[in-house]
Structure formats: C-alpha cells, structure tokens
Amino acid sequence: MLTGKRILLIIGGGIAAYKSLELIRRLAERGASVAPVLTRAAEEFVTPLSVSALAGVKVHRDLFDLTDEAEMGHIQLSRSADLIVVAPATADLMAKMAQGLAGDLASTLLLATDTPVLLAPAMNVRMWDHPATRRNRATLAGDGVAFVGPNEGDMACGEFGPGRMSEPMEIVAAIEAQFAHGPLSGKRVLVTSGPTHEPIDPVRYIANRSSGAQGTAVARALADLGAHVVFVTGPASVPPPAGVEVIAVQSAAEMAQAVQAALPVDAGVFAAAVADWRVAQASDRKLKKSKDGLPVLEFAENPDILATVAQMGAGRPRLVVGFAAETHDVEAHATAKRLRKGCDWIVANDVSPATGIMGGSENAVTLISDAGSEVWPRMSKDAVARQLAERIAAALNG
Incomplete structure (x- = not known):
C-alpha cells in the first residue's frame, strides 16, 4: 500500500525519538521513501548520521540552508510529500502548529503545507493532560490533522499514564490508513x-x-473503510485497534470531555458502557472498616454523553448511533431509549448472563431506526462491526 509513497518525517525532541529510526526502517520495507527533518531538540536524542543512514537521503535540519533556499526549498519540501508525519510530536510542536508559528524548519514546513498531516504525540502525562495541550489538540483536530496515540504506560520520567508515543508498527498502520481508499x-x-x-x-x-x-471491532471496521476514527476508550480489557486515534479515559466525566474535544465529526458511534452513576463525594483516602458500621455511599448522575451529542444543534454529527445493552424486553427498552436520547440508530443486544455476550466473542443485535427494527443473526463481533460500518458508510454517502 505504501509503494512509491513519499513521507516527510519530522522528528521532534523527546526520548521517543529513538522509535523514529525503527519507523523509517518499517516504512522503507513497505516501499515508501522517507525525507527526514530533525528539530534541534531531536538531535539530542538521535544523530543526523543514523537517521540519514536509514533513510538513504540527506537529513534536513536548518530553515536557512542557502543551497535549498535559493529555490524556496522549504516550500517545495513541504508540498512534495504525500503525507507529513510528526513522530514524536512534542507539546511544543503541537502548540506551534495550533498557533501558526513558524520559527524553525519543522514549524515552517507544517505551516506552509497543504499536505495531510499525521501526529504521533509523545510527552509527559501531565503535559498531555494540561488544558493548553487539550486545547491545542482540539484545534489541530478541527483543522483536519490526524492523530495516532498516545498510548498509556510507564514514562521515561517514572510516571504512568497517557503520553507514550505509539509503537512504530502502530504508526505504520495509521499511515496506511491515511492512504486507504474506501x-x-x-x-x-x-x-x-x-x-x-x-x-x-x-x-x-x-x-x-x-x-x-465490540467498540474496538467497530473502530477497526470503520478505519478499514477509510475513515479517520477517533477512538475514545475507557479501561477496556481488549487493546485498541491500530490505525486509529486513541484517547484513553477512566471516568464518565473524562469521556464526556474527550468526546466534546473530538467534535466535529461526520458520525458518532457510542458503544461505550458508560456508568450511569458515580459516587458523589469520592474519598481521597482508602475507606477503612469502622465500628460505626458500613460506609454510606451517595450517588450522583453521570453526564449523558449520547443524549448530549444527539441533541446538539449546530455541530451535531450527521449520524448518531447509540448502543443499548439490556437484560429483558430488549427491543422495547431500546426503542424507548432511541426516542429519549434523540439518536438516529440504536444497536440493541441482550447481555443477560445466559447469552454469554458480555465479554464474549459473539453478539446478536437488533438495529433500531426510523425504519423500524431489524434483527441480525448471532455472529462474531467483528462481523457485526463490518455490517454496521457498511451501513454507516451507506448512510453518510446517501
């Protein structure tokens, strides 16, 4: 899929820069040519010689290279590629992009281009969670910039959380998805x-x-049809698919915030099993047994993410798809839920213990829309996802 594709790879300054060497090798294996750009900070982590040796071409480092600039080389470089990949994309680079700054070669290339851009963020978890970075990410997504990662895990700084750059093969999959025609x-x-x-x-x-x-399978199926998928996932036991933009969250409040930041989108598929309630006042210390008796937990209602998006005015996705996991009277409850939430479709299923669906590999769903109820036969969750993705494609292109 990448044979003959020209990738402009901008390597930002961060410990994850070492992964860019493996990324260059994997892209070359697939027939892509890589034109590398190193920021000054990146040179603290990888050497121009090692990058040049793997890419087989000159490494670009300076904005004011007189040989290139005689013909406005930075403009040509930014527009001759089929895709610009920034890996690692640091918080600094993302901020420069969001604000339209152009003080060095990397930021100038990104501002001067009309080529699609894919970012693989990598930074400390606090930097990734900072409101400024969240704003910048939302701005870039709104500008049409694609993302892969970051992943959650141990940091070089000793902390744990989202901020690890995606692995090279995950980035390769995301690059291939950028060229998918579907x-x-x-x-x-x-x-x-x-x-x-x-x-x-x-x-x-x-x-x-x-x-x-099921949500993971849906995201994968949509990406296979060429969509840019923003995948907001709670702490699932199934790993996220490659080739999609992953946003990891824990609570319903965090998921609601991530969903709002991801808008606008053409379609929203809300497959998450969001908790309806949360503890109103979670303790900041571990609760202990006491002679005073059992602790009393007071609950508060979580934000209704599906209803919020489905009932938006301006900016509402063209298609909003909800999921209804029920244990009895499945069709009746799901039909009522669709009307109450205001979504276009509901994918309903029976998750009572006897079905083995919750946590299993198969699903049996009923698709409920304005046209009525359509019962699908029991099949693998991947098959359900492919069928749903094809329906979504037909709806968006109809």
Whole structure:
C-alpha cells in the first residue's frame, strides 16, 4: 500500500525519538521513501548520521540552508510529500502548529503545507493532560490533522499514564490508513468504547463487565473503510485497534470531555458502557472498616454523553448511533431509549448472563431506526462491526 509513497518525517525532541529510526526502517520495507527533518531538540536524542543512514537521503535540519533556499526549498519540501508525519510530536510542536508559528524548519514546513498531516504525540502525562495541550489538540483536530496515540504506560520520567508515543508498527498502520481508499475516505468518525471506572476511593471503583470488544471491532471496521476514527476508550480489557486515534479515559466525566474535544465529526458511534452513576463525594483516602458500621455511599448522575451529542444543534454529527445493552424486553427498552436520547440508530443486544455476550466473542443485535427494527443473526463481533460500518458508510454517502 505504501509503494512509491513519499513521507516527510519530522522528528521532534523527546526520548521517543529513538522509535523514529525503527519507523523509517518499517516504512522503507513497505516501499515508501522517507525525507527526514530533525528539530534541534531531536538531535539530542538521535544523530543526523543514523537517521540519514536509514533513510538513504540527506537529513534536513536548518530553515536557512542557502543551497535549498535559493529555490524556496522549504516550500517545495513541504508540498512534495504525500503525507507529513510528526513522530514524536512534542507539546511544543503541537502548540506551534495550533498557533501558526513558524520559527524553525519543522514549524515552517507544517505551516506552509497543504499536505495531510499525521501526529504521533509523545510527552509527559501531565503535559498531555494540561488544558493548553487539550486545547491545542482540539484545534489541530478541527483543522483536519490526524492523530495516532498516545498510548498509556510507564514514562521515561517514572510516571504512568497517557503520553507514550505509539509503537512504530502502530504508526505504520495509521499511515496506511491515511492512504486507504474506501467509502469512508475523508470522513471523521467518533467511536466510544469500553467501561468507565467511577472511583469510590483511591483503590476502589464502580465498573461493569464490558470488555470493549465490540467498540474496538467497530473502530477497526470503520478505519478499514477509510475513515479517520477517533477512538475514545475507557479501561477496556481488549487493546485498541491500530490505525486509529486513541484517547484513553477512566471516568464518565473524562469521556464526556474527550468526546466534546473530538467534535466535529461526520458520525458518532457510542458503544461505550458508560456508568450511569458515580459516587458523589469520592474519598481521597482508602475507606477503612469502622465500628460505626458500613460506609454510606451517595450517588450522583453521570453526564449523558449520547443524549448530549444527539441533541446538539449546530455541530451535531450527521449520524448518531447509540448502543443499548439490556437484560429483558430488549427491543422495547431500546426503542424507548432511541426516542429519549434523540439518536438516529440504536444497536440493541441482550447481555443477560445466559447469552454469554458480555465479554464474549459473539453478539446478536437488533438495529433500531426510523425504519423500524431489524434483527441480525448471532455472529462474531467483528462481523457485526463490518455490517454496521457498511451501513454507516451507506448512510453518510446517501
């Protein structure tokens, strides 16, 4: 899929820059040519010689290279590629892009281009969670910039959380998805997935049995049809698919915030099993047994993410798809939910223990819309996802 493709790879300054060497090698294996650009900070982590040796071409480092600039080389470089990839995309680079700054070669290339851009963010978890970075990410997404990652895990600084750069093969998959030609090419689709965890105290939480398998399968199927998928996932046991923009959250409140930041989108698929309630006053210390008796937990209602998006005015996705996991009177409850929430479709299923669907590999769903109820046969969750993705593509292109 990448044979003959020209990738302009901007390597930002961060410990994850070492992964860019493996990324260059993997892209070359697939027939892509890579034109590398190193920021000054990146040179503290990888050497121009090693990057040049793997790419087989000159490394670009300076904005004021007189040989290149005689013909406005930075303009040509930014527009001759089929795709610009920034890996790692630091908080500094994202901020420069969001504000339209152009003080060095990398930021100038990104401002001067009309080529699609894919970012692989990498930074400390606090930097990724900072309101400024969240604003910048939302601005860039609104400008049409694609993302892959970041992943959650241990940091070089010793902290844990979202901020790790995606692995090279995950970035390769995201690059391939950028060149995919399918009925959803050019479409941006939001998918929520997995459970949410609502804290009781620092070590306990309220959750449900959702594995995230169905939401993950839907995200993968949509990406396979060419969509740019923003995948907002709770702490699922199933890993997220490659080639999608992953936003990891824990609680319903965090998911609601991430969904708002991901808008606008062409379609939203809300497959997450969001907890309806949270503990109103979660303790900041572990609750202990006491002679005074059992602790009393007071609950508060979580934000209704599906209804909020479905009932938006301006900026509402063209298609809003909800999920209804029921244990009895499935069709009746799901039909009522669709009308109450204001969404276009509801994908309903029976998750009572006897079905084995919750956490299993198969699903049996009923698609409910204005046209009525359509019962699908029991099949694998991947097959359900493919069928749903094809329906979404038909709706968006109809």
